[in-house]
Amino acid sequence: MTEPARSRKSQELADHWNDRYENNPASKLSWFQESSPEVEFITVNVGKATPVIDIGGGLSPLVHQLIDEEFTDLTVVDVSEFALEQGQRKAEGRQVEWIQSDLRDWTPARMYGLWHDRAVFHFLTEREDQERYIGMAAEALVPSGYLILGTFSENGPQSCSGLPVARHSIDELTTALAADFTVIDSHIQEHVTPSGGVQEFAWMYAVRN
Numbered sequence: 001m002t003e004p005a006r007s008r009k010s011q012e013l014a015d016h017w018n019d020r021y022e023n024n025p026a027s028k029l030s031w032f033q034e035s036s037p038e039v040e041f042i043t044v045n046v047g048k049a050t051p052v053i054d055i056g057g058g059l060s061p062l063v064h065q066l067i068d069e070e071f072t073d074l075t076v077v078d079v080s081e082f083a084l085e086q087g088q089r090k091a092e093g094r095q096v097e098w099i100q101s102d103l104r105d106w107t108p109a110r111m112y113g114l115w116h117d118r119a120v121f122h123f124l125t126e127r128e129d130q131e132r133y134i135g136m137a138a139e140a141l142v143p144s145g146y147l148i149l150g151t152f153s154e155n156g157p158q159s160c161s162g163l164p165v166a167r168h169s170i171d172e173l174t175t176a177l178a179a180d181f182t183v184i185d186s187h188i189q190e191h192v193t194p195s196g197g198v199q200e201f202a203w204m205y206a207v208r209n
C-alpha cells in the first residue's frame, strides 16, 4: 500500500474513519450496500483493461465485483488504511493498487479511463477542495474517460458519519462539471440505510471532453 507523509488534519481524518470501520460491522454502516449497481454501466461501457479508480472506496463491493468481471487495472484510494487492508484481504492477492491518502492533499500519479466516487465528494465542504477535486478528476481522466459521481443531493442528510457534508443539486453539479465534462446522465437515487432511513443521492455520469 502506498502511504505518503501525513499532515495533522489528514491524520485526524484517517483516525476518524479507521475508528468508524473498526468499531462498526460493515453491514450497519449507513452507506452500506450489498452490491454496486454502477458495475453494470462500467462493464457495458469500458474494456476490462481500462484503468478504473474508486475514490474513497472504503469497504465498497465495487472493486471486488470488477475483479470478478476480470477487470485488470484497478485502484482504490481512501484515507482509511483499515478499510484498505480489509479490501486487500478480501481481494486475496488479486492485482489492485491500494493508495492511502487524503484526497485534499493527493494528486494522481497516472491517468485513468474511469473515475468512480460514491458518497465521498460530499465530505469536501470547502469550495476550494471541491474545485480542486473536479480539476483533479479532469486532469487524471483520459479524453472520453468516464466520471461517475454519487453525492448527497440538496435534499440529502446534513451530516454523515459524524461529519458535516456539502449537498449538491444536479444543476449545480452540471455547472461545476461543464468546463471539462459532458454530462451523459444524471438522476436522483434514494439510498435506504441499514436502519431504514432514506438518503437522497444525486448521480452524475459524465465524459471527459
Ligand SMILES: C[S@@+](CC[C@H](N)C(=O)[O-])C[C@H]1O[C@@H](n2cnc3c(N)ncnc32)[C@H](O)[C@@H]1O
Binding pocket: 013, 017, 031, 032, 033, 055, 056, 057, 058, 059, 060, 061, 077, 078, 079, 080, 083, 101, 102, 103, 104, 117, 118, 119, 120, 123
Ligand atoms: C461514506 S464512505 C463511502 C465508502 C464507499 N465509497 C461506498 O460507497 O461504500 C466514505 C469513504 O470516503 C473515505 N474518505 C472520506 N474523506 C476522505 C478524504 N478526504 N480522502 C480520502 N478518503 C476519504 C472514508 O474513509 C470512507 O471510506
